[in-house]
Amino acid sequence: MKSLAGKRIVLGVSGGIAAYKAIELCRRLVDAGAHVVPVLTKGATRFVGRATFDALASERTQMSLFEEDDPIPHTTLGQTADCIVVAPATARVIGAYAAGISSDLLTATLIATRSPVVICPAMHTEMWEHPAVADNIATLIERGVHIVGPESGRLAGGDEGAGRLSSPADIVDAVIRAVGAASERQDMDGLSVVVTAGGTREPIDPVRFIGNHSSGKQGYAFADEAAGRGAEVTIVSTVDRPVPSGAAMVPGITVLRVDTAEEMAEATAEAAAEADVVIMAAAVADFRPVDPAGVKLKKRDGVPAIELEPTPDILAALGASKPEGQILVGFAAETCDVADNAAAKLNGKGADYIVANDVTAENAGFAYDTNEVLVLASDGRIHPVGLRSKRQVAQAVLDLVVADRDARASNQENQ
């Protein structure tokens, strides 16, 4: 069965250059089985024509609060939609929606719905980074609205930066997730999940550190996926949320910012004490300078001899003090003998799963939007997860975790 079969999707299009991509999005939503009703703002029609949407969508395009056959088109649209997706969403539409202002059919429909809403911002970087827009986005996230993108890349006028509309494929995925989350059982509902993300930074002096290439994308993908499935998530991270392509920002995530392995160890231990699931996706430094210099080291003083000491092994400590029923997932970033090295970590660190990451593989590992892993389970099974988005990798790993919890619960019942 098609993933959006029987679902009524209102496709809102507002006035930005990326409106041309909404045509492809409309076609893909229809291909996914959705009944698509386009709603265009006046601004949108400066970039795309309603005739195109009339031809591709399941119903004719609507544009006005007052000139449709229905005397109350916004409430009919809002009440009957299974999901409203706005792509592109301009700063104006985002601002109006956040403030509850219903000045046209699209913004009125957004306010007249209780269905999930997916907002896909697209605008110039200066606008996207303006504090007013950032505040409005934060307000919408707090209210449970799904935000997809924007991506970084080429913008109108040849500029480069954050603000490009996410791809139609990623937006369709987000709509499927939003509709699914609203209609299906949330299989992590009520669970407390702790995720670590990013690379730790071990200071050499006030301006230099020992670090690594971790972007935090894999960790945030776990946080988003778990929160999307109903979990309360704490992410202990060395980086702010990266802007990976198509990542949906979802509510239910608390971010604890840290820098060093020591700080990550402290914050994680505290958060993990009561957690049901812990995911150690961070790249934690194994060594740190014993005595970081208080002032910047000078070249003229020669090459410094930096004495190193081991950092706390966070995963091993969590494995040693794991509360009953908690599921602990570690990672292994490897460059050779991936399965053997990961198996050694699984046995040595007391984890229930190790996600083995060959960081030399193409399009996988550090900083990519995609990943390819082997999941080693403590029962000896190995689950390969082929190249896919980091969100989908997180989904595959969490599917194993949820199935494991269900199996443990039914074993207990049968005892």
Ligand code: PMT
């Ligand atoms: O952040 P991205 O750019 O998206 O990249 C993702 C990733 C490649 C960083 C991620 O997928 C990954 O592989 N993370 C683990 C990196 C790592 O530190 O691997 P490791 O093999 O050195 O460590 C094994 C496990 O022990 C890891 O779960 C690590 O978090 C943990 N560890 C390591 C050292 C230490 N002192 N304490 C730890 O807890």
